[in-house]
Amino acid sequence: MDLKELRKEIDEIDTQLVTLYEKRMKISEEVAKYKINTGKPVFDKERENAKLDWVKSQVHSEFxxxxxEELFLQIMSMSRKLQYQLLNKNGIQDKTSFRLIDTIENKKDKKVIFQGVPGSYSQIAMLEYFGEDVDNYGVETFKDAMETIKNQAADYAVLPIENSSAGIVNMSYDLLVEYDNYIVGEHILRIDQALLATKDAKIEDIKTVYSHPQGLMQCAKYLDQHRDWKQISLQNTAASALKVREDQDKTQAAIASIKAAETYDLQVLQEAINFSDTNSTRFMVVSHEPIFTIKADKVSVCFEVAHESGTLYNALAHFIYNGINMTKIESRPLEGRPWEYRFFVDFEGNLNDGSVQNALMGLKAETIDLRILGNYKKYEE
Amino acid sequence: MDLKELRKEIDEIDTQLVTLYEKRMKISEEVAKYKINTGKPVFDKERENAKLDWVKSQVHSEFxxxxxEELFLQIMSMSRKLQYQLLNKNGIQDKTSFRLIDTIENKKDKKVIFQGVPGSYSQIAMLEYFGEDVDNYGVETFKDAMETIKNQAADYAVLPIENSSAGIVNMSYDLLVEYDNYIVGEHILRIDQALLATKDAKIEDIKTVYSHPQGLMQCAKYLDQHRDWKQISLQNTAASALKVREDQDKTQAAIASIKAAETYDLQVLQEAINFSDTNSTRFMVVSHEPIFTIKADKVSVCFEVAHESGTLYNALAHFIYNGINMTKIESRPLEGRPWEYRFFVDFEGNLNDGSVQNALMGLKAETIDLRILGNYKKYEE
Incomplete structure (x- = not known):
């Protein structure tokens, strides 16, 4: 047989497959009605496993x-999605504790904190997001920022979550899990690292360079040309500028922002020393309250999966079958459980969308410790 | 209708679905034979897109x-897998450049390097993997290690790739992409961080603590109780022990191994200060040669996906449909392309397995810049 004939046969089979699929989904609607009336749960693991065993017994090769098995996992997952959707329409839904508000940019009587000292990138990002006149102050550590928000001594905290060259800020991910604080906004700031020193310093004088570990990492290619310089990490880039100012030692340099040079009256020895000319940092705005606005179009969640083959894949299927666009996936180690992971997924949508509610109901039933980290407006230039 | 009747109807539909599915796969085998004879490529994007448009036009709701669409993406993907498998059987396969060897643990005339100074965890891991009598020396940076291997000035390098509490070592992932070096083995070392100081020091004397950034991170909870201590990062933990020995300043402490205390004649002020009591680091053994053994049972690959919805999910499908167990997924930013990522996947298997070859052929056709980073024996205690 030639390809054309074979494809014609395939087309005929596909016509039947489509008809059967649609018929099966119609019956799933009836099942949903039954479950609405009786309060029976959508996910019946025993029935699904029996079905999988049966379909596997009906075919002849390992392949x-x-x-x-995969095909029926997918079909049964789609049936569940449809049932969740109908349950939703009938008002039977898993209420999230998130509260819809008008706007979070309202700055009246709000106090905002950032991690670090004046001149830090976090402060610059905060001022760009909330405006120059917002009531604000810096705290020493990321943990302090989360603690302050938790105790409601401030309304919002601005913390870096990811750099476009260095990758994610692990500490921010881990603290989102440790604290019941929520992401309510994001902001992206272009990072131009500069080499700062005292007014009398020349490049030949430098022996030690201070910065945040990510600052050093972003400038790794530049620093590789100066292997005799000792690299020392400090809490943040602006703190390294402050140290150089205080020590007034011309052998010291700091990697920090041009704004930090102005703030601490230092000389810019070299501009733009980070290796990527599109280097940006994404900051999150965190609140103790689980709030979102109708304009929010990005959801962040995290979950664990059982330590079994295929569980991550099945979890991700909930996004796809609901037509939801995942934009990011990260993993972080679970404390005390070596080589097991918590997954962080960002996707597009609003908590009021039916499709988002379906996906979250499915994920909640089929993953471990699902948490909605926030629903907020995606940064746009 | 009650649930029992509805389920009976579903069972009848499923019987037909199974029959049609098996019939479709049989025809796919014929298609594979045709393609073997004509040399036509397996993946025909145009035909698949036309099919997807058609099936979508045949059903009535958005859901x-x-x-x-998802169902047919999966069915067509399975057809392709079957075709790849038959192509393989007929000797038409994508030869990887990997060479099968007897054993890599053969230490005769082999030179091994590690990053750091004597007493470092990398050295300890190296000695455990290759034995105490192996010819070895330390180099200054991870990049130096990769460069030395590339120039074949040494045969193997041992580098940390992941810590069970702190997560992945970004630099190691990025260097695997930058250099054409390959993972040929792995070793897991339990990490017990200790606080080391000069023989005359007391805990109250300490003002500054030195370590590798991951060392500081692993002990973050302990260090949080000593907020007055200045934390300074150095290239590695053993280098910080060396510094404390050289300075002979009782206000200085290092976070490093007990072995480093012995090596540099220091006092152990406090044992086991890392927060997890199951803290381990996974090391990779890297070679310039793409070699694997018949006992190798773990494959590491990396790839990029087009910046479109669903592309990551489709890539992961190649593992699942071939019955391959993914054990890890990581992402790292792409240089100069903000908020786009390269994915790193570890999975179980040997490059000689048919299923692994199928998955790799599929991934190569449908992702960007697929690289096989290595095939090696999984660490077992």
Whole structure:
């Protein structure tokens, strides 16, 4: 047989598959109605496992066994999505504790904190997001920022979550899990690292360079040309500028912002020393209250999956089957459980969307410790 | 209708679905034979897109449109897997450049390097993997290690890739992409961080603590109780022990191994200060040669996906449909392309397995810049 004939046969099979699929989904709607009336849960693991065993027993090769199992995992998952959707329409839904508010940019009587000292990138990002006249102050550590928000001594905290060259800020991810604080906004700031020193210093004088570890990492290629310089990490870039100012030692340099040079009256020895000319940091705005606005279009969640084959894949299927666009996936180690992970997924949508509610109901039923970290407006230039 | 009747109807539909699925896969085998004879490529994007448009036009709701599209993406992907498998059987396969060897643990005339100074965890891991009598020396940076291997001035390098509490070592992932070096083994070392100081020091004397950034991170909870201590990062933990020995200043402490205390004649002020009592680091053994053994049971790959919805999910499908167990997924930013990522996946298998070859052929056709980073024996205690 030639390809054309084979494809014609395939087309005929596909016509039947489509008809059967639609018929099956119609019956799933009836099942949903039954479940609405009786309060029976959507997910029946025993029934699904029996079905998988049966379909596998019906086919003849190892390859088709795998294939038919995957196919039915997908079909049953879609049936569940449909049932969740109908449950939602009937008002039977898992209420999230999130509260819809008008706007979070309202700065009247709000206090905002950032991590670090004046001149830090966090402060610059905060001022760009909330405006120059917002009531604000710096705290020493990321943990202090989360603690202050938790105790409601301030309304919002601005913390870096990811750099476009260095990757994620692990501490921020871990603190989101440790604290019941929520992401309510994001801001992206272009990072131009500069080499700062005292007014009398020349490049040949430098022996030690101070910065935040990510600052040193972002400038690794530049620093590789100066291997005799000792690299020392401090809490943040602006703190390293402050140290150089205080020590007034011309062998010291700091990697920090041009704004930090102005703030601490230092000389810019070299501009733009970070290796990527598109280097940006994404900051999150964190609140103790689980709030979102109708304009929010990005959701962040995290969850664990059982330490079994295929569990991560099945979790991700909830996004796809609901037509939800995942924009990011990260993993972080679980404390005390070596080589097991918590997954962080960002996706597009609003907590009021039916599709988002379906995906979250499914994920909640089929993953471990699902948490909604926030629903907020995606940064746009 | 009650649930029992509805389920009976579903069972009848499923019987038909299974029959059609198996029939479709049989025809796919014929298609594979045709393609073997004509040398036509397996993946025909145009034909698949036309099919997806057609199936979507046949159903009536938005929900079933999404569902049927996903279902056919999966069915067509399975057909391709089957075709790749038959191509493989007929000797038409993508030869990887990997060479099968007997054993890599053969230490005769081999030179091994590690990053750091004597007493470092990398050295301890190296000695455990290759034995105490292996010819070895330390180099200054991770990059130096990769460069030395590339120039074949040494045969193997041992570098940390992941810590069970702190997460991945970004630099190691990035260097695997930058250099054409390959992972040929792995070793896991339990990390017990200790606080080291000069023989005359007391805990009250300490003002500054030195370590590698991951060392400081692993002991963050302990250091949080000593907020007055200045934390300074150095290249590695053993280098910080060396510094304390050289300075002979009782206000200085280092976070490093007990072995480093012995090596540099220091006092152990406090044992086990890392917060997890199951803290381990996974090391990789890297070679310039793409070699693997028949006992190798873990594959590491990396790839990029097009910046479109669903592309990551489709890439991961190649593992699942071939019955391959993914054990890890990580992402790292792409240089100069903010908020785009390269994905690193570890999975179980040997490059000689048919299923692994299928998955890699599929991934190569449907992702960007697929690289096989290595095939090696998984660490076992």
């Amino acid at each position: 088709t066994k795998h294939g038919i | 079933t449109k999404h569902g049927i």
